[in-house]
Amino acid sequence: MIGVYIHVPFCRTLCPYCDFNRVRIDGAPPDAFVDALVREIDAFDARREAETVFLGGGTPSLLAPGQLDRILEAVRRRFDLKAPEITLEANPDDVTETLADAWRATGVNRVSLGVQSFDDAALRYLGRRHDAETARRACRTVAARFANWSMDLIYGAHPPASWPATLTECVSFAAPHVSCYGLTYEPDTPFGARAREAIDEDTALACYRRSRELLAGYERYEVSNFALPGFRCRHNLYYWRNLEYAGFGPGAFSFIDGGRSMNETALEAYLARPGRKAERLRLSEREIRVETLIQHFRLSEGLGRDTYADRFGRELGADFGAVLRTLMQRGLLEERDGRFVPTESGFELNNEIGLALVD
Numbered sequence: 001m002i003g004v005y006i007h008v009p010f011c012r013t014l015c016p017y018c019d020f021n022r023v024r025i026d027g028a029p030p031d032a033f034v035d036a037l038v039r040e041i042d043a044f045d046a047r048r049e050a051e052t053v054f055l056g057g058g059t060p061s062l063l064a065p066g067q068l069d070r071i072l073e074a075v076r077r078r079f080d081l082k083a084p085e086i087t088l089e090a091n092p093d094d095v096t097e098t099l100a101d102a103w104r105a106t107g108v109n110r111v112s113l114g115v116q117s118f119d120d121a122a123l124r125y126l127g128r129r130h131d132a133e134t135a136r137r138a139c140r141t142v143a144a145r146f147a148n149w150s151m152d153l154i155y156g157a158h159p160p161a162s163w164p165a166t167l168t169e170c171v172s173f174a175a176p177h178v179s180c181y182g183l184t185y186e187p188d189t190p191f192g193a194r195a196r197e198a199i200d201e202d203t204a205l206a207c208y209r210r211s212r213e214l215l216a217g218y219e220r221y222e223v224s225n226f227a228l229p230g231f232r233c234r235h236n237l238y239y240w241r242n243l244e245y246a247g248f249g250p251g252a253f254s255f256i257d258g259g260r261s262m263n264e265t266a267l268e269a270y271l272a273r274p275g276r277k278a279e280r281l282r283l284s285e286r287e288i289r290v291e292t293l294i295q296h297f298r299l300s301e302g303l304g305r306d307t308y309a310d311r312f313g314r315e316l317g318a319d320f321g322a323v324l325r326t327l328m329q330r331g332l333l334e335e336r337d338g339r340f341v342p343t344e345s346g347f348e349l350n351n352e353i354g355l356a357l358v359d
């Protein structure tokens with residue numbers, strides 16, 4: 001089984017903090033893009049069973065229903081979909097009742113809404129094209145049509161004090177899944193020059209802890225992701241369990257048969273040669289094992305000795321016993337019923353686990 005990712009790199013406005021691969025566009029993406037995507041999917045060289053399809057971006061909610069239909073038809077032609085989770089990322093500004101109905105008709109069964117905040121000042125700071133009222137309307141429209149939906153939220157935008165109210169409002173919508181990410185000031189973005197505006201580490205940690213408190217009815221199943229029972233994001237679990245996925249679209253990554261590859265990033269190059277790889281990396285068995293640990297330790301389920309043995313035919317303790325002991329001594333991991341799981345400090349300082357493992 002694999003997960004299928006489709007990258008739709010178009011946005012109507014470019015948010016100044018965002019470093020994703022995207023281009024500005026008015027209206028729907030060009031049909032030439034959909035043609036290229038369909039060609040790339042049709043040319044995928046193995047028939048595989050897929051459990052998830054994730055349309056991310058960019059802004060997949062800019063696709064016209066007919067375009068979305070063509071893309072999902074191509075996926076169905078090429079992959080055996082098994083009770084698939086089909087997620088579409090949406091900008092609140094694009095959500096209408098008609099469009100949400102059309103998404104359902106194409107087979108989309110999960111919508112991930114880029115709400116980011118319910119505070120107008122924070123949304124302006126982030127340069128988003130929607131306001132809080134638009135976000136509320138989009139939540140109501142999506143919740144009325146999809147049992148499974150998610151909202152993305154960002155903490156650390158100014159004013160940072162708006163964070164608890166955003167979380168409280170999020171809970172009032174009973175979104176089955178919530179992702180909470182800290183704002184970053186990436187060097188290659190307009191925000192890169194404004195890094196001095198970033199909240200300090202203590203404030204960021206306080207925001208993270210507020211997320212835990214106010215989302216207490218949710219399971220924090222990954223460092224930044226919270227779900228009601230039965231609503232974990234099945235697609236993202238492919239990444240966090242370091243399982244295989246096939247990516248389509250400009251700059252999309254794939255991880256198949258021990259190799260990681262990335263498509264051409266620039267739109268023109270992609271349109272000329274859809275599916276051509278800009279990078280290919282064959283990972284050693286050891287690198288795959290290390291990455292598997294790093295990813296699993298983002299999850300509350302951690303990593304079981306038996307899961308590791310089933311996958312690699314080796315003993316977790318024999319391969320990583322020393323570093324696991326160190327991480328437990330540092331209070332970042334603990335062992336429970338044959339599983340190594342992150343402690344609360346392990347969640348809060350998750351990068352430290354990764355650094356120790358690559359050392």
Ligand code: SF4
Nearest residue numbers: 011014015018057058
């Ligand atoms: S944050 Fe989302 S909507 Fe904004 S530029 Fe990035 S991909 Fe586009």
